[in-house]
Amino acid sequence: EATTGSRRRALKKRHGCLPNKELPTKNRFLVFGIDFIRRNIRAYKDHKLLEAWGACLTDNNAHTISMHVLGQSIFLTDDPENVKTILATDFEKWSIGRERIKHISAYLGKGIFTTEGAAWKHSREMLRPCFERSQVADISIMDNHTNRFMNLIPKDGTTIDLQPLFHQLTLDIATDFLFGKSTNALDHSKGDIEVEEFIKAFEYCQNPFLGEDEARFGWFSEVLRQWFSNRKFKIATKTIADFTDKIIDEEIASKVSKDRAQPDRYVFLNELLSQTSDRIHVRSELLNILLAGRDTTAALLSNVVWELSRQPSITTRLRQEVAEHIGDEVPTYQQLKDMRYLKAIINESQRLYPIVPSNSREAIEDTILPRGGGPDESSPLFIPKRAYVAYHSYSMHRRPDIFGSDADIFNPTRWLDEEREDGALRPGWAYLPFNGGPRICIGQQFALTEAMFVVVRLLQTFPVMESRDDEVWREKMSLTCTGLGGCKVGLKSVN
Numbered sequence: 001e002a003t004t005g006s007r008r009r010a011l012k013k014r015h016g017c018l019p020n021k022e023l024p025t026k027n028r029f030l031v032f033g034i035d036f037i038r039r040n041i042r043a044y045k046d047h048k049l050l051e052a053w054g055a056c057l058t059d060n061n062a063h064t065i066s067m068h069v070l071g072q073s074i075f076l077t078d079d080p081e082n083v084k085t086i087l088a089t090d091f092e093k094w095s096i097g098r099e100r101i102k103h104i105s106a107y108l109g110k111g112i113f114t115t116e117g118a119a120w121k122h123s124r125e126m127l128r129p130c131f132e133r134s135q136v137a138d139i140s141i142m143d144n145h146t147n148r149f150m151n152l153i154p155k156d157g158t159t160i161d162l163q164p165l166f167h168q169l170t171l172d173i174a175t176d177f178l179f180g181k182s183t184n185a186l187d188h189s190k191g192d193i194e195v196e197e198f199i200k201a202f203e204y205c206q207n208p209f210l211g212e213d214e215a216r217f218g219w220f221s222e223v224l225r226q227w228f229s230n231r232k233f234k235i236a237t238k239t240i241a242d243f244t245d246k247i248i249d250e251e252i253a254s255k256v257s258k259d260r261a262q263p264d265r266y267v268f269l270n271e272l273l274s275q276t277s278d279r280i281h282v283r284s285e286l287l288n289i290l291l292a293g294r295d296t297t298a299a300l301l302s303n304v305v306w307e308l309s310r311q312p313s314i315t316t317r318l319r320q321e322v323a324e325h326i327g328d329e330v331p332t333y334q335q336l337k338d339m340r341y342l343k344a345i346i347n348e349s350q351r352l353y354p355i356v357p358s359n360s361r362e363a364i365e366d367t368i369l370p371r372g373g374g375p376d377e378s379s380p381l382f383i384p385k386r387a388y389v390a391y392h393s394y395s396m397h398r399r400p401d402i403f404g405s406d407a408d409i410f411n412p413t414r415w416l417d418e419e420r421e422d423g424a425l426r427p428g429w430a431y432l433p434f435n436g437g438p439r440i441c442i443g444q445q446f447a448l449t450e451a452m453f454v455v456v457r458l459l460q461t462f463p464v465m466e467s468r469d470d471e472v473w474r475e476k477m478s479l480t481c482t483g484l485g486g487c488k489v490g491l492k493s494v495n
């Protein structure tokens with residue numbers, strides 16, 4: 001019978017694999033990659049982790065490189081061909097990773113974001129029609145909450161950081177859309193204890209260590225969280241479940257009595273209940289979507305408005321587009337879809353500041369990536385079972401050989417084919433803000449509609465928008481990535 005070694009040799013030979021580039025370690029005796037970890041903690045504290053990972057590649061003239069950390073083989077790549085193989089061509093051979101499944105399902109339960117194989121397929125099929133039917137219907141939900149958001153902004157140019165408000169806004173919209181009952185976090189006048197407890201518990205479970213121990217443990221608080229499950233975590237998990245179950249029970253009861261308050265309104269939970277009556281499953285799916293859909297859209301809004309406030313000429317052109325397409329009216333879904341310049345701005349923001357800047361997959365079996373082997377990296381590369389491959393969209397999105405010599409500059413017109421001198425930009429797998437392949441973000445359309453809606457309403461309400469931030473963009477990393485400096489602006493309702 002063939003040994004693992006001989007099987008691997010045969011596999012490498014059959015595919016013509018060559019060795020890949022390795023990250024040089026300062027001290028060969030530090031076999032667990034301690035120097036790499038130290039460098040990472042420092043970079044995390046300086047809010048330069050994304051740059052540091054990018055430098056692992058560029059400093060070594062590599063697009064795929066390997067390293068050994070705590071006895072684990074990790075590959076890092078910004079090669080679109082490899083990313084395509086992992087996410088699409090060889091989808092079945094890659095797992096989202098045992099760590100992610102264990103950690104996130106501990107408080108959300110099993111749903112689309114935390115399962116794989118047949119269970120994931122089932123979730124995806126069940127949720128797809130809910131998302132398709134939702135597309136046009138939620139403008140009214142967005143409008144209500146966005147109005148409340150606008151009312152909280154000073155109209156006389158006083159400096160305000162919009163970032164925390166964006167997080168409240170996207171939470172209110174997401175819960176209204178999913179549950180049919182909003183957290184109304186933007187309603188600062190009345191406190192709903194149950195809602196406050198739910199928000200606190202949900203945020204705590206995402207970052208139980210980051211709050212208190214970030215300063216002490218830095219990047220490692222993430223790892224520590226996975227090692228210690230504490231009582232507080234369990235209580236928070238129960239709070240989340242109880243809050244959601246109550247809403248589900250109310251919805252089931254109102255269905256039975258046919259006494260629904262707003263029979264014509266689209267409620268995701270309602271759609272979901274028409275697919276399954278398994279209450280725990282419904283709860284887990286809702287919470288999975290809430291996690292995936294809430295902070296991501298807030299981070300995008302924060303980055304887009306931060307950039308617009310610093311780029312008067314881009315904003316002036318965008319105002320013209322709003323005036324031509326929409327005027328002062330509340331935009332419709334179709335009008336938003338037709339706003340090509342706004343879409344280009346959002347594309348460009350997600351290119352330079354991707355909300356999920358780095359992601360990874362774990363090899364389920366010994367497998368092959370098409371590139372990264374040999375000195376010029378053009379040969380296939382062998383990946384052993386259980387190795388992690390991190391794909392770094394942040395540096396892929398900034399590759400000058402793909403996006404041009406101005407890849408570091410914010411220039412939305414690169415997305416408008418007719419305005420490019422060198423022909424159309426077709427980045428394909430080199431541009432991945434919403435991931436790709438069968439697990440591509442299912443809420444992409446919802447997120448884009450929401451972000452566009454809020455930006456348009458902001459510009460319509462405030463003819464003057466000024467930046468109140470002189471710093472360069474720096475990252476704030478948690479499950480998602482957003483700007484460290486927030487989104488400090490001064491807005492005026494009259495010129």
Ligand code: HEM
Pocket residue numbers: 096112113124288289292293294296297300355356359433434435438439440441442443444446447
């Ligand atoms: C700008 C906003 C958003 C960004 C940048 C974003 C990005 C992503 C990315 C990169 C993934 C892939 C994660 C992975 O497989 O490792 C993903 C998955 C997902 N997203 Fe989004 N997302 C956004 C908004 C939303 C919204 C608004 C919703 C729902 C309302 C949503 C629901 C989901 C779900 C359910 C998945 C899991 C899909 C699956 O595994 O089949 N996302 N998203």
